[in-house]
Amino acid sequence: MERAILRKIHRTFAILATLLIATFWSSTLISELFLSEQAVVVVKQSIIYGVFVLIIAMIATGATGAKMAGKAKHPKILAKKFRMPFIAANGLFILLPCAFYLADKASHLAFDTNFYIVQIVELVVGACNLFLMILSIRDGLSIRKPK
Numbered sequence: 001m002e003r004a005i006l007r008k009i010h011r012t013f014a015i016l017a018t019l020l021i022a023t024f025w026s027s028t029l030i031s032e033l034f035l036s037e038q039a040v041v042v043v044k045q046s047i048i049y050g051v052f053v054l055i056i057a058m059i060a061t062g063a064t065g066a067k068m069a070g071k072a073k074h075p076k077i078l079a080k081k082f083r084m085p086f087i088a089a090n091g092l093f094i095l096l097p098c099a100f101y102l103a104d105k106a107s108h109l110a111f112d113t114n115f116y117i118v119q120i121v122e123l124v125v126g127a128c129n130l131f132l133m134i135l136s137i138r139d140g141l142s143i144r145k146p147k
Contacts, residue, residue, distance in 0.1 A: 003068070010064035014140070017057035018133040020050055024099075025126045032119065037109060044106040047099050058091065076139040083132045090129050098122040 024047050031043040062084055069077050098118050105115045 006064055006068055010061060010068060011140070013057045013060040013064065014133070014137055017054055017061055018130065018137060020054045020057065021126060021130045021133060024050065024054075025123065025130060028119070028123065028126075037106075037111060040111070041106045041109070044099075044103040048103045051096065051099055054091075058088065062088065074143055076143045080136045080139050083136055087129050087132050087136075090125050094125045095122060095129065098125075 027043045028047070031039045065080065065084070069081060072078075098121060101118055102115065102122065105111070105118075
């Protein structure tokens with residue numbers, strides 16, 4: 001695949017993934033702090049639907065990034081490669097189970113202590129992933145070759 005096309009695909013999916021994470025995080029925070037329990041239910045269910053798009057975006061971002069990076073030794077490319085396993089592990093082992101757990105609890109209107117503990121974990125880890133994604137986008141933009 002032509003490098004310019006690969007770069008555009010990578011950029012598109014990286015931005016999509018970052019925007020989805022930011023949307024999930026901010027809609028969770030807003031619904032929890034300012035909206036009704038029913039709004040929280042809707043947000044949690046919407047996140048479950050959106051997480052499948054996020055998974056595709058993250059896979060596409062990682063695959064295209066790995067293909068473009070190859071065996072590069074540039075420090076910013078190495079930093080991006082270093083971050084990806086943490087982002088993926090956080091998403092797969094913490095955020096995804098949290099999302100399903102919280103959606104299930106919310107669908108039963110079970111807003112108990114366990115719900116809020118898991119919600120706090122999800123918000124903290126989600127913020128970490130969002131920060132790591134933004135750092136990777138920043139690094140990616142800074143290493144583009146001049147035209």
